Amino acid sequence: xxxxxxxxxxxxxxxxxxxxxxxxxxxxxxxxxxxxxxxxxxxxxxxxxxxxxxxxxxxxxxxxxxxxxxxxxxxxxxxxxxxxxxxxxxxxxxxxxxxxxxxxxxxxxxxxxxxxxxxxxxxxxxxxxxxxxxxxxxxxxxxxxxxxxxxxxxxxxxxxxxxxxxxxxxxxxxxxxxxxxxxxxxxxxxxxxxxxxxxxxxxxxxxxxxxxxxxxxxxxxxxxxxxxxxxxxxxxxxxxxxxxxxxxxxxxxxxxxxxxxxxxxxxxxxxxxxxxxxxxxxxxxxxxxxxxxxxxxxxxxxxxxxxxxxxxxxxxxxxxxxxxxxxxxxxxxxxxxxxxxxxxxxxxxx
Numbered sequence: 001x002x003x004x005x006x007x008x009x010x011x012x013x014x015x016x017x018x019x020x021x022x023x024x025x026x027x028x029x030x031x032x033x034x035x036x037x038x039x040x041x042x043x044x045x046x047x048x049x050x051x052x053x054x055x056x057x058x059x060x061x062x063x064x065x066x067x068x069x070x071x072x073x074x075x076x077x078x079x080x081x082x083x084x085x086x087x088x089x090x091x092x093x094x095x096x097x098x099x100x101x102x103x104x105x106x107x108x109x110x111x112x113x114x115x116x117x118x119x120x121x122x123x124x125x126x127x128x129x130x131x132x133x134x135x136x137x138x139x140x141x142x143x144x145x146x147x148x149x150x151x152x153x154x155x156x157x158x159x160x161x162x163x164x165x166x167x168x169x170x171x172x173x174x175x176x177x178x179x180x181x182x183x184x185x186x187x188x189x190x191x192x193x194x195x196x197x198x199x200x201x202x203x204x205x206x207x208x209x210x211x212x213x214x215x216x217x218x219x220x221x222x223x224x225x226x227x228x229x230x231x232x233x234x235x236x237x238x239x240x241x242x243x244x245x246x247x248x249x250x251x252x253x254x255x256x257x258x259x260x261x262x263x264x265x266x267x268x269x270x271x272x273x274x275x276x277x278x279x280x281x282x283x284x285x286x287x288x289x290x291x292x293x294x295x296x297x298x299x300x301x302x303x304x305x306x307x308x309x310x311x312x313x314x315x316x317x318x319x320x321x322x323x324x325x326x327x328x329x330x331x332x333x334x335x336x337x338x339x340x341x342x343x344x345x346x347x348x349x350x
Contacts (some may be wrong), residue, residue, distance in 0.1 A: 010238065040155050046335060047328045051321050058318035065310030068299055074293045075302035076116045078272075079127075082108065083289040086278040090187060095283035106278045114270040122262040124196055128316035133176075133249040141175035142243035142247070147237060150214040159227040165223040172237065172247075178221070182229030182244050184277040185259065185291060189270055203242035211244055228280065256292060 028034050043049070086108035091098040091165040098104060133137070143159050145152040159173035170178075187194035215238075217231040231240055238244075245257050266272070274291065284288050294301050338344055 013107055030088045044335075046344050047324060047332075050198045050326050053327070054317040054321035054324070058314045058321060061310045061314030061317065064130050065312075065314055067307075068109075068310060069304060069307030071297040071299050072304050072307055074295075075297050076114075077302050078112050078114065078293040079290060080110065080112055080274075080292075081288055081290045082110065082276055082278065083282055083287070085110065086276060091155055096281070099278075099281045099283050099317070101246050108276045108278050112272045112293070114266045114268060114272065115314050117268050118259075118266040118293070119169075120263050121197075122266065123262075123294050123296060123301070124258040124259040124262060125292040125294065126183060126185075126259050127254070127256045127290035127292055128181075128282065129254045129283045129290070130285060131142050131250075131255070131282070133255065134251050134253075142177065143173055144210065147172055147210060147215060148212045150212060150216075151287050153215065153218065162227075163221050168219045170220055170222070172220065172243070173220040175227075176249065177243065178227035180228040180231075180243055181257070182279045183289065184279075185264065186275040188253050188273045188275075194262050194264060194272070198241060198260040200239040200241075201260060203248065204212075206244050206248065207238050207241070211236045212255065215298055227254065258262075262293070 032038050039069050055119050063229070087095055087098055088104075099106075141155060141159055143152075143155055143160065146155045146159075148284075153171050154169045156169050156173045157176075162170060162175055162178040163173050164170060185196070187196065216236055217240075221227065221230050229242065231243060242259075250257075272293075276291070278289075280289065299306060333340065
């Protein structure tokens with residue numbers, strides 16, 4: 001039977017059945033994006049382009065490397081390892097017993113000579129070697145909620161084995177806080193004390209967000225086994241910057257942490273008298289302790305690696321640019337020459 005438009009009923013039903021699957025199809029709607037038909041840049045790396053790019057990289061990297069190396073060489077450092085020097089001569093073979101004996105005076109006085117003029121600020125660091133702050137159990141032994149909020153002071157989960165002392169929660173709990181570095185340094189020059197500014201030595205984000213202004217130490221270092229420094233019970237954790245610096249754990253077993261700043265220039269050949277309190281026990285794990293005084297530059301402290309890396313990459317790029325130029329001039333080849341295709345080459349011996 002035909003409809004008004006001349007089509008038959010049968011053909012109509014057939015077309016309806018055929019279009020049903022098309023309506024229910026999961027095929028995405030056609031677009032040039034889904035079919036990857038958008039215009040694309042497909043640069044051809046011609047010899048001139050390759051040589052130009054390598055030359056440009058060399059021109060950029062070599063000056064940066066020279067500048068970084070020059071800046072690093074301008075940094076003046078005084079590095080003094082004192083863990084062995086500060087042990088009395090009669091206890092050289094009993095270092096652990098010496099450091100654990102509270103009746104022995106741990107004061108150690110040394111004189112350091114300034115090799116070059118040092119412009120303020122002069123940063124004072126302590127460096128520890130063979131101390132694995134990145135150990136999994138050590139890193140996890142803290143409770144961030146307790147450090148931030150006074151309402152969470154009794155929350156000590158994750159702080160094993162330093163959770164409680166004498167049956168009461170420890171604030172701050174955990175191995176990181178418990179092992180807080182406790183050596184101290186006092187400096188003098190020409191019988192005049194050098195003030196070490198310990199303000200703003202930590203990250204501002206840590207002071208503002210990770211350590212609470214209403215969280216005070218409680219029951220800290222109050223057990224029989226003392227790990228390190230004690231904290232001022234009248235100051236909130238956000239103001240105890242030695243603790244904040246220490247609790248930003250280092251990724252490598254040799255690391256430096258900022259102790260303070262000397263805001264005074266030091267002249268060449270000046271003699272600095274350092275009075276150290278050698279309290280921190282690194283002898284049990286064959287660790288080393290080093291005092292570092294350093295100036296800074298636009299790249300930070302003394303570090304030749306960045307400059308050497310830039311010079312190495314820039315020099316390599318220059319070498320490749322010259323090598324490709326020689327090859328291009330001595331034995332040029334036509335771009336897109338099909339004779340170089342493997343299937344167009346004559347077999348060996350023919």
